[in-house]
Amino acid sequence: MYRFNYHKPSSIEEAVSLFNSSDDGFYLSGGQTLIPTLKLGLASPVDIIDLSNIEALHGISVDSGLVSIGAFTRHAEVAEHPEIRRVLPVLSHLAGRIGDGQVRNLGTMGGSVANSDPAADYPAAVIGLGATIHTGKRTISGDDYFKDLFETALEPGEIITRIDYPIPDRAAYRKFPNPASRYAVVGVLVADFAGAIRVGVTGAGPCAFRATGIEAVLNQNLDPDALKVVDLPDAGFNSDLHASAEYRAHLVKVMAERAVTDILAL
Amino acid sequence: MKVSLTVNGDRHELDVPENTLLVEIIRERLGLTGTHIGCDTSQCGACTVHMNGRTVKSCSLLAGQIDGAEITTIEGIGTPEDLHPMQAAFRECHALQCGFCTPGMIMRAIELVEQTPELDNKAVREGLEGNICRCTGYHNIVEAVLHAARVPQSARAE
Numbered sequence: 001m002y003r004f005n006y007h008k009p010s011s012i013e014e015a016v017s018l019f020n021s022s023d024d025g026f027y028l029s030g031g032q033t034l035i036p037t038l039k040l041g042l043a044s045p046v047d048i049i050d051l052s053n054i055e056a057l058h059g060i061s062v063d064s065g066l067v068s069i070g071a072f073t074r075h076a077e078v079a080e081h082p083e084i085r086r087v088l089p090v091l092s093h094l095a096g097r098i099g100d101g102q103v104r105n106l107g108t109m110g111g112s113v114a115n116s117d118p119a120a121d122y123p124a125a126v127i128g129l130g131a132t133i134h135t136g137k138r139t140i141s142g143d144d145y146f147k148d149l150f151e152t153a154l155e156p157g158e159i160i161t162r163i164d165y166p167i168p169d170r171a172a173y174r175k176f177p178n179p180a181s182r183y184a185v186v187g188v189l190v191a192d193f194a195g196a197i198r199v200g201v202t203g204a205g206p207c208a209f210r211a212t213g214i215e216a217v218l219n220q221n222l223d224p225d226a227l228k229v230v231d232l233p234d235a236g237f238n239s240d241l242h243a244s245a246e247y248r249a250h251l252v253k254v255m256a257e258r259a260v261t262d263i264l265a266l
Numbered sequence: 267m268k269v270s271l272t273v274n275g276d277r278h279e280l281d282v283p284e285n286t287l288l289v290e291i292i293r294e295r296l297g298l299t300g301t302h303i304g305c306d307t308s309q310c311g312a313c314t315v316h317m318n319g320r321t322v323k324s325c326s327l328l329a330g331q332i333d334g335a336e337i338t339t340i341e342g343i344g345t346p347e348d349l350h351p352m353q354a355a356f357r358e359c360h361a362l363q364c365g366f367c368t369p370g371m372i373m374r375a376i377e378l379v380e381q382t383p384e385l386d387n388k389a390v391r392e393g394l395e396g397n398i399c400r401c402t403g404y405h406n407i408v409e410a411v412l413h414a415a416r417v418p419q420s421a422r423a424e
Contacts, residue, residue, distance in 0.1 A: 006267060006284040006330045028328075035287075035326045036308045048284075050330055076320070100396025101374065102311060105320040106327070180309075182395060 001039055008050045012057075012136045012159055015049055019157040022047040027159065029111030030074060032103045056161055057110065062087055065167050071110025071160040079104060090171040090189065091129075094121050097175065099182050110160040113145075116152045116207055118238060119183035123208030124173060125165065128189030128200025132164045146207035168193045172262035174255040175203070178242055185243050188255035190218070190263060197222065199256060204237050204248045214256050222264070224257035269333040273298070274342030282329045289313045289324035291332075292339055300340040300369050304398070311397035314370035315339050321377045323396070340369035343376065352376050352414045361410035363401035371397050375411045385415045 009015040019025040026045035028034055029052075037043045051057055057072035062083045069078065078084055079096035098104055098112075098121050112122045113133065125131065126142040133140040135158045145153045154160070168191040175187035184203035188211070191198045197218040199211040217226050234249035243251070270279045273296055280295060292301050292315065301324060304312030308326040315324045316338040324337075344350035349357070352372050362368045371394065378393040379385065385393075390411045391404070399407060 001285045001287070003283065003285055006328065008330055008333075028331075031328065031331065032308065032326060035328065039306065039325075048328070048330075050328075052331065100311070101377070101393055102314055102321045102323045102396045103308070105317075105322055 002041075002044050004038075004045060005047045006050065007047060008053050010053045010055070012054055012161065015051060015054060015159060016136065016157050018047065018049050022049075025049055025157075027051055027114070029072060029114070030106040030108040031111075032099065032107040033111065033115055033117065051110075051159065057159075059162075060084065067091065067165045067167060068162055069109055069165070070162050071113075072108050073110075075099075075104035075107050075109065075112075076101075078109065088129075088165060088167050088171075090168075090173050090191070091125055091165060094125055094173045094187075094189070097121065097177070097182070109163060113163065114152065114154060114160050116146055116150055117183070118149060118206055118208075119178070119181075119185070119203045120208075121173075121175065121184055121187055121202060124175075124184070124187045124189040124200040124202040126163065126200070127202075127208045127210055128173075128191050128198050129165045129168065129171065130191075130193075130198055131166070133160055134162045134164065135160055143210065146209065149206040151207070166193070168198075170263050170266045172259040172266070174258040174262065176251050176255060186248050186251035186255055188252060188259050190256060190259040192222070192263060195219075201252055204252050206236070206238065211252065211256070214252075218256075218260065222260060224260045224264075227253055227257050227260070267330060269329050271332055271335050271337055273337045274339060280329075284328070284330065286329040287325055288315070288317075288322075288327040288329070288332050288337070291329060292324060292337070298339050298341050302366055302369055304366065304370075309398065310367070310370075311374060312367050312370040314373045314397065316373060316377070319377075321374050338373075340372060343372070350376070351417045352379070352411070355410040355414035355417065356407075359406050359410035359413055361403065361406040363399075363403045367397060367399045367401075371399065371407055375407075375414065378411065379415045385412060387412070 025047040028050045059070045075095045085092045131142040171191035173189040175184040186203040189200040202208045234245040237245035239245040302312040304310035313324040
């Protein structure tokens with residue numbers, strides 16, 4: 001692999017300062033996307049800034065109505081955390097299906113959300129649960145966060161510190177995984193907040209989004225069969241060797257139907 | 267850069283380039299070649315080792331990330347005279363053909379048995395998603411993991 005400088009700051013201020021003083025800096029979280037990317041030569045930053053040592057990015061707290069998770073929390077921790085499993089099982093379920101076991105032992109929530117891979121799982125939860133993203137200097141509504149393919153509302157050098165997830169009355173996540181990579185070809189999270197339905201979709205478009213058409217139908221009638229009549233346009237959806245845009249649009253409906261079925265069985 | 271780590275109980279202080287991967291430290295600096303490099307793109311799991319008790323793909327960790335860590339490789343779990351129960355189960359069930367994926371499979375399977383109280387065929391297959399066998403001998407691998415899961419931990423003399 002090419003040569004780079006490696007830094008391990010112990011505060012957000014120090015990390016941002018390192019980033020700002022570098023011609024080409026990149027933050028390293030769990031590394032499960034970044035390190036393969038470096039090895040393949042798809043990115044070659046001069047300065048790698050490892051965020052693992054920053055206390056402010058760690059920790060999980062569960063309060064009434066809200067689960068707050070530090071950005072450096074690894075997927076396996078969310079999958080196994082007893083309190084999250086109790087109050088927000090949909091998030092543990094989602095985290096426990098990211099990639100594979102070894103990847104979940106290293107990959108972090110903040111890294112996934114900052115990277116905003118179109119096929120990542122966490123973005124469906126950020127959107128579907130209406131999460132709030134905290135950075136070192138401001139808060140960003142989940143609805144305003146995802147902008148385009150690998151593009152987010154984060155400014156250069158801005159670091160996600162934690163993400164707050166409101167706790168719905170009930171919720172379910174269904175994904176159609178790519179059988180080789182386990183990335184979501186399509187993933188849909190449906191959440192019921194006292195009768196108000198939110199639907200977060202990942203995998204289908206350039207970035208995660210709210211399926212407002214599906215929400216409108218489910219707000220009238222929370223029934224999987226109600227979705228059969230929904231006409232979901234595939235304009236702008238991803239089309240690649242894994243699935244056509246048309247097939248992805250079909251999968252959004254099928255995954256939403258299954259998630260609603262799961263919710264009704266809770 | 268200087269890193270210190272413990273591998274199979276032995277402490278090492280090393281000076282390595284920043285771009286060194288954990289698997290390179292294990293194989294090239296410490297000579298522990300039981301950990302294999304298969305795909306080198308974090309898909310195949312042949313390089314799986316334990317870091318602080320959890321499985322990781324050692325081809326996807328930089329030297330700086332493992333500073334202070336405790337690493338266990340396939341060489342650290344048993345000896346030819348005293349196999350780890352998972353190694354014994356792989357032998358018993360003929361769970362290897364070419365053997366290339368086996369060290370990674372065994373390291374992952376040990377974690378799986380430790381972490382999952384009720385293992386069944388489906389849970390083993392899901393748990394081994396990050397480990398690829400290109401002999402496609404999965405049937406006997408699953409059998410071996412289930413076999414080892416039934417052996418009480420106390421069966422192995424320490």
